Amino acid sequence: xxxxxxxxxxxxxxxxxxxxxxxxxxxxxxxxxxxxxxxxxxxxxxxxxxxxxxxxxxxxxxxxxxxxxxxxxxxxxxxxxxxxxxxxxxxxxxxxxxxxxxxxxxxxxxxxxxxxxxxxxxxxxxxxxxxxxxxxxxxxxxxxxxxxxxxxxxxxxxxxxxxxxxxxxxxxxxxxxxxxxxxxxxxxxxxxxxxxxxxxxxxxxxxxxxxxxxxxxxxxxxxxxxxxxxxxxxxxxxxxxxxxxxxxxxxxxxxxxxxxxxxxxxxxxxxxxxxxxxxxxxxxxxxxxx
Numbered sequence: 001x002x003x004x005x006x007x008x009x010x011x012x013x014x015x016x017x018x019x020x021x022x023x024x025x026x027x028x029x030x031x032x033x034x035x036x037x038x039x040x041x042x043x044x045x046x047x048x049x050x051x052x053x054x055x056x057x058x059x060x061x062x063x064x065x066x067x068x069x070x071x072x073x074x075x076x077x078x079x080x081x082x083x084x085x086x087x088x089x090x091x092x093x094x095x096x097x098x099x100x101x102x103x104x105x106x107x108x109x110x111x112x113x114x115x116x117x118x119x120x121x122x123x124x125x126x127x128x129x130x131x132x133x134x135x136x137x138x139x140x141x142x143x144x145x146x147x148x149x150x151x152x153x154x155x156x157x158x159x160x161x162x163x164x165x166x167x168x169x170x171x172x173x174x175x176x177x178x179x180x181x182x183x184x185x186x187x188x189x190x191x192x193x194x195x196x197x198x199x200x201x202x203x204x205x206x207x208x209x210x211x212x213x214x215x216x217x218x219x220x221x222x223x224x225x226x227x228x229x230x231x232x233x234x235x236x237x238x239x240x241x242x243x244x245x246x247x248x249x250x251x252x253x254x255x256x257x258x259x260x261x262x263x264x265x266x267x268x269x270x271x272x273x274x275x276x277x278x279x280x281x282x283x284x285x286x287x288x289x290x
Contacts, residue, residue, distance in 0.1 A: 024070065031066055035059060045114050061107070061139070102166060106140040109165040113137055118168070124176040124248055127168075130161055140165055153252045176248040182224055185251050186243040187258050189266075189274065193237060196271040201229050203272065204242040207261035211254060212244060219245070237275025 039059055112118070114137070119125050124133050124147065131154070132144030142163045149157040176183060187208075191200050208227040216225045227244040246254050266272050 027070070035062065038062075042114065045117070102164070103140060105166040105169065106164055109168050110137065110139050113165065113168065118173065119175045119178065122177070126174040127163060128171040130163070132161055135160075137165070142167070154248075155252055180220070181247050181249065182219065182221070182245050183248045183251065184243060185246045185255060186230075186241050187255055187262070188239050188241040189259075189262055190234060190237040190239050190276075192273045192275045195238075195273050195275075196269075197231075197238065197240075199269060200240055200266070200272045203265045203269075204240055204262055205229065207258050207265065208242055208244045211257045211261060212246065215247060215250075215254070234275075236277055 042059075119134060121134050121137060124131070125144070127142070127144070130144065131147045131149075133147060133156070134142060135145050136143040142165055144161040144163065146157045146159040146161050147154050149159055149161075151157065187204070189200075189204065191197070205227050212227075219225055224245040227242050230241045230243065232239040232241070242258075263274075266274060
């Protein structure tokens with residue numbers, strides 16, 4: 001009997017264990033390569049420190065899950081039958097899936113957010129009728145600095161809203177900043193039917209031009225520069241609405257400046273009057289009572 005034959009005879013009882021260890025090592029190598037590829041892909045998608053931290057946390061979670069299942073497989077292979085591995089692993093997967101349904105859904109939602117760039121930190125969004133500026137996107141939650149909430153308008157309320165990332169699968173999302181920081185806004189003033197309509201329209205267009213021109217100079221899309229008028233009749237007067245594009249984050253402040261400018265110019269005229277709800281009684285003697 002040769003030396004090699006003697007070695008083969010000695011290791012023959014352990015061949016199954018050796019094959020299993022080789023398989024485990026190969027699986028570990030493949031998993032390490034996959035993790036490295038995923039890490040490179042995700043890091044190309046993110047730029048902020050918090051997002052990079054989320055990537056590291058996510059990969060650590062994957063490594064933990066992999067190590068857990070690998071440990072279970074090794075224990076079962078050593079103490080039990082290899083045929084039971086798939087069945088027990090399946091039961092464990094179902095049990096973990098039910099127990100961690102929300103967190104796992106949140107992690108997948110986070111992956112979709114950073115890969116598809118539906119929104120990112122700094123964007124102003126409306127999620128489930130909650131408006132705010134995104135300050136952080138973690139593995140499980142989206143942090144919003146609330147806008148409005150305690151008031152009407154679009155000023156920050158100084159409250160923080162924390163939503164689960166899984167909400168993107170359940171609710172509609174409006175993003176103010178997906179394309180740029182520009183949105184359409186409007187200001188409405190009601191004038192009396194006796195007012196000079198053409199002059200009122202000019203006052204409103206001129207007010208928008210005066211306030212917005214310094215900001216329009218920075219618009220990259222020149223087609224968004226300018227304003228236009230829309231009219232609507234009411235019982236007490238004519239609604240004149242001037243529409244224009246403005247910066248989402250400065251919407252309220254700029255609209256206030258425009259309204260202030262419009263009212264200032266109207267006061268200078270004699271033939272444009274702001275309408276308001278009131279009652280007039282005309283007496284038989286042609287005397288007017290207000």
